Amino acid sequence: MIGAKILLVDDEEIFVRNMAKLLNARGYEVTTALSGDAAIRALSEQLVDVVVLDLKMPGMDGLATLKEMQKLDLFTQVLMLTGHGSIDSALEAMRLGAYDYLTKPCEIDELVLKIEGAWEKKDGAEQKDMMDKIQKVVESPKSVFEVFPRKNIEEKEK
Amino acid sequence: MTAAETNGADDFMPNADYRRREEYRKFFRRFVLLTLVSSLIPLLLVGWGINIHYTKFARNRMIENLNTEIDHHRKIIELFLEENISKLKLIARTHTRDYLSRPSNLSRIFEMINRDGASLTDIGIIDHDGRHLAYIGPYDLLDRNYAQAFWFQQVMEKGIFISDMFLGFRREPHFIMAVTSLDNGDPWILRATIDTEAFRSLVENVRIGKTGEVYLVNSGGIYQTTPRFHGSIMEKTRFPVAESHAGIDFRLWEDASADNGNTSPRQVICSVWLQEPRWLLVVKQEYDEAFDAVNHANRAVLIFLHISGLSILIVAVLVTRHMLAMIRRRDMETDRLNEQLMQTSKLASIGELSAGVAHEINNPLAIISTERQILLDCEKQTPDLPPEFRAQINDSLSQIDVQTRRCKRITHNLLRFSRRTTSIMEPLNLNAFVQEVVDLMEREANVNGVKFVTDLSKDLPTLVSDASQLQQVFLNLITNAVDAHNEKPYGRIDITTQLSKDEQGVMLCIADSGSGIPPEVLDKIFDPFFTTKPVGKGTGLGLSICYSIIQRLGGRISVESSIGKGTRFDIFLPLQPVSGGELAEKQ
Numbered sequence: 001m002i003g004a005k006i007l008l009v010d011d012e013e014i015f016v017r018n019m020a021k022l023l024n025a026r027g028y029e030v031t032t033a034l035s036g037d038a039a040i041r042a043l044s045e046q047l048v049d050v051v052v053l054d055l056k057m058p059g060m061d062g063l064a065t066l067k068e069m070q071k072l073d074l075f076t077q078v079l080m081l082t083g084h085g086s087i088d089s090a091l092e093a094m095r096l097g098a099y100d101y102l103t104k105p106c107e108i109d110e111l112v113l114k115i116e117g118a119w120e121k122k123d124g125a126e127q128k129d130m131m132d133k134i135q136k137v138v139e140s141p142k143s144v145f146e147v148f149p150r151k152n153i154e155e156k157e158k
Numbered sequence: 159m160t161a162a163e164t165n166g167a168d169d170f171m172p173n174a175d176y177r178r179r180e181e182y183r184k185f186f187r188r189f190v191l192l193t194l195v196s197s198l199i200p201l202l203l204v205g206w207g208i209n210i211h212y213t214k215f216a217r218n219r220m221i222e223n224l225n226t227e228i229d230h231h232r233k234i235i236e237l238f239l240e241e242n243i244s245k246l247k248l249i250a251r252t253h254t255r256d257y258l259s260r261p262s263n264l265s266r267i268f269e270m271i272n273r274d275g276a277s278l279t280d281i282g283i284i285d286h287d288g289r290h291l292a293y294i295g296p297y298d299l300l301d302r303n304y305a306q307a308f309w310f311q312q313v314m315e316k317g318i319f320i321s322d323m324f325l326g327f328r329r330e331p332h333f334i335m336a337v338t339s340l341d342n343g344d345p346w347i348l349r350a351t352i353d354t355e356a357f358r359s360l361v362e363n364v365r366i367g368k369t370g371e372v373y374l375v376n377s378g379g380i381y382q383t384t385p386r387f388h389g390s391i392m393e394k395t396r397f398p399v400a401e402s403h404a405g406i407d408f409r410l411w412e413d414a415s416a417d418n419g420n421t422s423p424r425q426v427i428c429s430v431w432l433q434e435p436r437w438l439l440v441v442k443q444e445y446d447e448a449f450d451a452v453n454h455a456n457r458a459v460l461i462f463l464h465i466s467g468l469s470i471l472i473v474a475v476l477v478t479r480h481m482l483a484m485i486r487r488r489d490m491e492t493d494r495l496n497e498q499l500m501q502t503s504k505l506a507s508i509g510e511l512s513a514g515v516a517h518e519i520n521n522p523l524a525i526i527s528t529e530r531q532i533l534l535d536c537e538k539q540t541p542d543l544p545p546e547f548r549a550q551i552n553d554s555l556s557q558i559d560v561q562t563r564r565c566k567r568i569t570h571n572l573l574r575f576s577r578r579t580t581s582i583m584e585p586l587n588l589n590a591f592v593q594e595v596v597d598l599m600e601r602e603a604n605v606n607g608v609k610f611v612t613d614l615s616k617d618l619p620t621l622v623s624d625a626s627q628l629q630q631v632f633l634n635l636i637t638n639a640v641d642a643h644n645e646k647p648y649g650r651i652d653i654t655t656q657l658s659k660d661e662q663g664v665m666l667c668i669a670d671s672g673s674g675i676p677p678e679v680l681d682k683i684f685d686p687f688f689t690t691k692p693v694g695k696g697t698g699l700g701l702s703i704c705y706s707i708i709q710r711l712g713g714r715i716s717v718e719s720s721i722g723k724g725t726r727f728d729i730f731l732p733l734q735p736v737s738g739g740e741l742a743e744k745q
Contacts, residue, residue: 012521018528025535056517105524105566108531 004119005047008032009039009065010054010081019052022108028115036060040068043076050118052111053098054081055089063089066096075126077118081106182486186478193474198467205463209456216452224428224448225406228441231372232430234360235439239320239432242278242352243335245271247318250339250348258283258348259291268294279332279351286314286345295351297328304349313338313347320435322376323354323392330354331391333382358383358391361439369444374437375399382437397427399438406430410445498714501684505706508686516569523565530558571699583735586628588621588655588664589614595632596653603640607648608670615656621664622734627707634700635668635727641691642672642725649724663713663733669726675719683717711735 006028010016013034020030031048033039037060039051051069055062066078080101082090090101099118102111137144249258249267258264268281280295288305304310313319313336323331336349361383364372371386379399384390397411411425424445429438446453537543537551596610603610636651643649649671658665675683675690682688684705689698708715712732719725 012525015521015525015528018525018532022528022531022535104520105527105562108528 004028004049004115006030006115007039007042007048007051007076009034009036009051009057009062011035011057012054019111023112023115026108026112036062036065036068039065040072043069043072043074048074048076049122050099050115051076051078052081052115053078054104055093056082063093063096066093066098070097075122075129077122079111079114079118178489182482185485186482189478189481190471190474193478194467194471197470197474201463201466201470205459209459212455212459213452216449216455220426220448220451221408221428224408224426224441224443227366228372228406228428228430228439231361231364231441232432232439235374236432238357238360239335239434242350243318243320243337246335246337246348246350250337255283255285255291255339255341255344255346261292261294264292265294275356277353277356279353281348281350284310284336284347284349286347291346299327302327309334309336310347313349314345318434322378322380322435322437323382325392333357362386366441366443367447369447370441371443372439372441374432374439377402377436377438385442397440397442402431402436404431498709501705502709505684505686505702508702512572512686516572519565519569523562523569526558527562530555530562571703583622583624585620585622586625587618588666588731589616589618591625591628592632592653592655592666595629595636599633599636599640603636603651606640606643607646608640608643609648609650611650611652613652613654615654618655618657618664619733621731623711623731624707627711628731631704631707631729632668634704638700639668639670639672639725642670642674645673646671658730664731666729666731667726668729669724671724674721674723675717675725676721677719680717680719684715 006023008016008019008023008030009032010019011034016032016034020032023030031042031046033042036057039053042048043051053062053065057065060068062080062082066080069076069078077099078093078097080090080093080098081104082101090098094101099121100114102114133148137148249271253263253267258267264281264283268278271278271281280293280297280299282293282295282299283291284304285291288303288307288310290300290302290304293300308324309319309321317338319334319336321333321335323333325331332351332354334349334351336347338345338347340346361372361374362385365386366372369387373385374382375395375397376382377399379395379397381389381391381393381395389395407429409427411427426443426445426448428441431438533551534555537548537555543551592612592614596612600610639651651671652667652669654665654667654669656665657663679688679690684701685698686702687698688701691698705715708729708731712735714730716728717725718728
């Protein structure tokens with residue numbers, strides 16, 4: 001999906017820069033973060049559709065970052081990047097709710113394919129959520145303020 | 159075994175083997191010796207005790223028997239003599255000399271005495287001058303004068319006299335009894351010759367066992383009766399006559415001058431002195447016969463001791479041998495475990511290292527890969543490039559791609575070798591599984607002129623194991639087996655499956671007819687990164703991966719090889735997965 005917002009998280013600066021360049025060239029809007037903390041900060045500041053997250057990072061590693069993201073309760077989908085040595089961790093991440101994983105080094109086409117899949121899933125989930133909310137509002141119009149808090153609406157309008 | 163010894167065993171394997179054999183031998187000797195000493199000594203002590211005790215007991219019994227015997231004979235002899243002397247006394251005291259001097263009177267008395275069986279040979283009356291006044295008997299002795307006879311003086315002095323055996327006038331061994339009596343203050347003598355035959359038969363007819371004899375000797379050591387063996391009456395005995403002693407004397411005597419070899423010189427001698435005359439009654443028996451019972455018992459004890467000793471020896475040897483076999487088996491088991499442990503820990507540490515290296519290399523590889531793609535993107539977006547330059551760029555970029563993929567394959571293998579994965583255990587039919595892999599490989603093998611020969615046991619039970627990991631092992635081994643035929647135009651690969659001997663698992667054997675593995679590298683083939691293939695062809699991880707997979711599945715893999723003939727891998731797989739004791743797992 002052209003224009004989807006991607007957050008790239010990896011401690012390898014050059015890798016992140018190159019990846020961003022490649023994804024930009026393919027029409028994605030890319031934000032980068034060099035650590036788990038930075039990624040969480042970025043997520044709370046802006047809306048992101050898909051996060052590409054490296055498992056092995058100094059400080060907060062991929063799994064911990066993933067758990068933190070879950071707490072934010074977003075529709076954002078997460079793609080894990082891993083070396084072969086940590087496939088078990090990747091599987092663990094999928095159990096925790098990550099969309100899929102990729103082994104490094106990876107082909108850009110492969111990555112794009114997975115990003116598309118993740119975006120579709122995110123989009124589907126978002127639409128389903130929206131439908132549920134609308135259903136709720138239709139059933140009891142009073143609850144419109146609970147379902148769509150003011151802040152959320154403002155963001156939508158923006 | 160201490161650590162130092164283990165290390166020594168590694169450094170000098172044949173030496174250690176020899177030393178261990180020596181140790182076994184030492185142990186064997188020591189144990190058998192100990193068993194023998196600890197069981198034979200009490201046995202010998204008991205045997206000895208029984209022997210001493212019994213010998214004493216039997217000896218006492220025998221001596222008692224002999225004592226009873228000799229006492230009995232003494233009583234008989236003394237009774238005989240006493241009876242005869244009493245008769246003579248009675249005659250002398252109840253008749254006058256003049257009465258008895260008449261031959262008809264004396265003859266009547268003589269007949270009366272001998273009526274109940276002959277006991278006197280002759281009888282005579284002698285006056286104080288030694289003249290024969292009357293004589294009844296078979297000899298013509300009436301004109302003899304006994305004044306000079308050795309007994310005459312003695313009887314005149316003592317009143318009663320019993321002589322030793324002597325030849326006398328008649329030149330025949332005999333002995334006499336004489337008593338004195340007084341007629342008006344004039345002494346006279348009643349003398350009688352004892353029937354020697356009757357007397358001697360009292361003694362000589364006694365039989366004690368085979369070698370026992372009874373005889374009489376006088377104080378001068380002259381036989382008074384003929385002994386059963388050696389010597390006869392009136393001869394001097396070889397047996398030293400003891401000093402006069404009271405009661406019964408018992409002794410052992412070595413007959414040093416025994417002239418014939420068939421009698422044992424050792425004798426048991428029991429003797430007692432008669433009251434009157436001073437004759438020694440001797441009961442003599444060969445020691446061996448007398449102590450036959452003792453000897454018999456001793457022999458029995460001896461045989462018993464020998465049999466016991468022998469059986470203890472046999473049992474000790476057998477038990478020790480059995481124990482040694484057990485110890486040897488356990489030692490071998492320990493060796494095998496040690497070897498396995500070493501291999502495992504080697505793999506573990508190398509695995510850890512290679513995982514780290516692979517991971518670190520993956521990151522730069524990822525960057526190289528992205529750089530290539532950026533260049534590729536740029537190349538596509540730049541339409542006005544010189545065609546040669548574009549061709550070169552495309553060429554280089556695709557080469558970069560090939561090489562990154564190669565690197566990726568290596569790191570991929572490295573990580574697979576070391577990675578921890580949870581095995582997915584499922585029941586599987588090994589034969590069908592093997593057949594699948596063989597089918598998969600057959601085409602490639604046929605190209606190389608190699609054919610598969612499978613001998614799969616039909617009654618193989620279902621195995622619970624990890625199919626994908628096993629597949630990798632088989633593929634690796636079969637690929638190696640096929641590659642081993644590179645220098646040969648054709649060959650065969652035998653694959654057999656069978657139930658293991660203890661029925662706890664399955665034995666799978668893959669044997670090729672390839673070039674074989676040199677013995678000096680045979681123990682390195684399971685080490686990671688060890689390869690004989692040309693650079694770039696193999697990572698040297700295939701067999702390490704096989705080894706660690708089989709280990710993880712609770713099995714064993716071993717290899718045999720001979721140069722030019724081929725290599726054979728034996729794999730044991732347990733029927734049920736073994737929990738615990740697996741390869742130390744790591745992150």
